[in-house]
Amino acid sequence: MTSANGESRYQYWLDQLTHYFPTSALGLLKLEGAYLCPVAIHGLVDDTRGRRFELTSQPRLQRIISQREWVRFAPDCTWCDPYDGLLKDHQETALPVHDCIGVSLYVGEQCWGALTLDSVASAVLTDEQLQLIDPVARLTEWVIYMSTLEAQVTDYDPANAAFVYEPILKNETGMIGHSPVMQSLQQDIEIVADSPLPVLIQGETGVGKELVAQQLHQRSGRASQPLVYVNCAALPESLVESELFGHVKGAFSGAVSDRKGKFESADQGTLLLDEVGELPLVVQAKLLRCLQNGEIQRLGSDTPRRVDVRIVAATNRHLSDMVRWGEFRADLYHRLSVYPVQVPPLRDRGGDILMLAGYFVELNRARLGVRGLRLTPQAQQALCVYHWPGNVRELEHVLSRAALRAVNQTAKPQEVVSIESSHLDLDVLPTASLSAQSTRHCDEMVRPQTVSAIETLRYGVSLKDAVAQLQIQLIEQALEAHEMNWTQAAHSLQMDASNLHKLARRLGLKSR
Numbered sequence: 001m002t003s004a005n006g007e008s009r010y011q012y013w014l015d016q017l018t019h020y021f022p023t024s025a026l027g028l029l030k031l032e033g034a035y036l037c038p039v040a041i042h043g044l045v046d047d048t049r050g051r052r053f054e055l056t057s058q059p060r061l062q063r064i065i066s067q068r069e070w071v072r073f074a075p076d077c078t079w080c081d082p083y084d085g086l087l088k089d090h091q092e093t094a095l096p097v098h099d100c101i102g103v104s105l106y107v108g109e110q111c112w113g114a115l116t117l118d119s120v121a122s123a124v125l126t127d128e129q130l131q132l133i134d135p136v137a138r139l140t141e142w143v144i145y146m147s148t149l150e151a152q153v154t155d156y157d158p159a160n161a162a163f164v165y166e167p168i169l170k171n172e173t174g175m176i177g178h179s180p181v182m183q184s185l186q187q188d189i190e191i192v193a194d195s196p197l198p199v200l201i202q203g204e205t206g207v208g209k210e211l212v213a214q215q216l217h218q219r220s221g222r223a224s225q226p227l228v229y230v231n232c233a234a235l236p237e238s239l240v241e242s243e244l245f246g247h248v249k250g251a252f253s254g255a256v257s258d259r260k261g262k263f264e265s266a267d268q269g270t271l272l273l274d275e276v277g278e279l280p281l282v283v284q285a286k287l288l289r290c291l292q293n294g295e296i297q298r299l300g301s302d303t304p305r306r307v308d309v310r311i312v313a314a315t316n317r318h319l320s321d322m323v324r325w326g327e328f329r330a331d332l333y334h335r336l337s338v339y340p341v342q343v344p345p346l347r348d349r350g351g352d353i354l355m356l357a358g359y360f361v362e363l364n365r366a367r368l369g370v371r372g373l374r375l376t377p378q379a380q381q382a383l384c385v386y387h388w389p390g391n392v393r394e395l396e397h398v399l400s401r402a403a404l405r406a407v408n409q410t411a412k413p414q415e416v417v418s419i420e421s422s423h424l425d426l427d428v429l430p431t432a433s434l435s436a437q438s439t440r441h442c443d444e445m446v447r448p449q450t451v452s453a454i455e456t457l458r459y460g461v462s463l464k465d466a467v468a469q470l471q472i473q474l475i476e477q478a479l480e481a482h483e484m485n486w487t488q489a490a491h492s493l494q495m496d497a498s499n500l501h502k503l504a505r506r507l508g509l510k511s512r
Helices: 004-017 046-050 059-065 127-131 133-154 180-192 209-218 240-245 281-293 319-324 330-336 352-368 377-385 391-408 436-441 443-455 463-481 486-492 497-506
Strands: 025-032 035-042 071-073 099-107 110-119 199-202 227-231 270-274 295-297 304-306 310-315 339-342 372-375 416-419
Touching (some): 004 025, 004 035, 004 133, 035 046, 046 352, 059 099, 127 133, 180 209, 209 270, 209 310, 281 295, 281 330, 319 330, 352 372, 352 377, 352 391, 372 391, 463 486
Parallel strands (some): 227 270, 270 310, 372 416
Antiparallel strands (some): 025 110, 295 304
């Protein structure tokens, strides 16, 4: 993953290039394995930052990367462009890119990525501007080299061997997002990753705790050894001990041979205990003994076995409360939470939502085999104002369903497909997702209602109750204005009728 400082420098450099190349869009993409990933963009919608363009499904990018010289594609080129439908100045229409130029970028002898220049109109650049592409590419490579060198100097450990610059490219899919809470999480990971300390990953369901565990393992000295995953909630109580510590032949009915447990499988590596709060108390005691002594004992055996395992535990429950209630051992809790890491919920991550949305939209574009897949501005707004109780997992599923609906409603698969807000089927505040144009359109209906509704609220009411009260009053006033016609009321509130029915049921305005 590119550092935040590096990406800021790349973005500044790309912004400077707009003075020399009057194209509709510029992109700086980094090669990560079989993908090109945007690290800086100009003239493209925000969700582009989260996309990962697979080379096998992007022939233009594949061609750019395959050679050192810059490439220009003819306006009538039938190959799909990765930015089809993603131009910021043309969000209201799924307008394909017509002119595309790209040049590969190298650091040393290794390909780092590519610089792309795209325009809606053809032949935008003059001959003089085209002659600048090669020198600009070399300068861009120098910017990349200096950023990489700076990062290595920052990470330099004087206790290690002499410092040598090695521009080795790694396939680090990493975690997407640069919000303050995610930067704080990344700092925690960097601090504790290479230590032997147990880590307790805490966070709501769907925030990506397993991905954090993978990052901890990949950045540790155990990265070449196995990362073994155990879902403690999915194990029957009668099998938990055998799964974790193994068993010997004859230990119980059906034990026809000796079998290693997860601890032995993870020897020299990392063991992820997901949903650790679901472990039975009797197993918690044996887990504590293993953490204290580094020894396990197979079920049915009297012989202890030494294991060298780094423990990473994850839970969406408040273990400290479980300790007070007697549902979790206090000594085990303190052993596991030597270094607690909190994964933020999606609603606290701000602009990361659109980056993640871009990532999932691009995955669905490749999966569904369409030329381009984009989010309309209204869909982007709906994603940003929704509260996401299911976090990143819910976002992934919502976009997968929405993409399928949008593609099925498109007559030609070679077209750029737009995901509308109605495809998302999200329960959002009616006024929150309005664009500037739709706000003017509904001023007469919504704004007076909003003012009168707010005037009835009083200090001392919880925010949750106040929001619910405001929603109820807005819906009731819209229904009254349209003589209880739900479809017309939904239209005046600028929301889908099915979403209005769902919201009304949740607020108790309508029976199920």
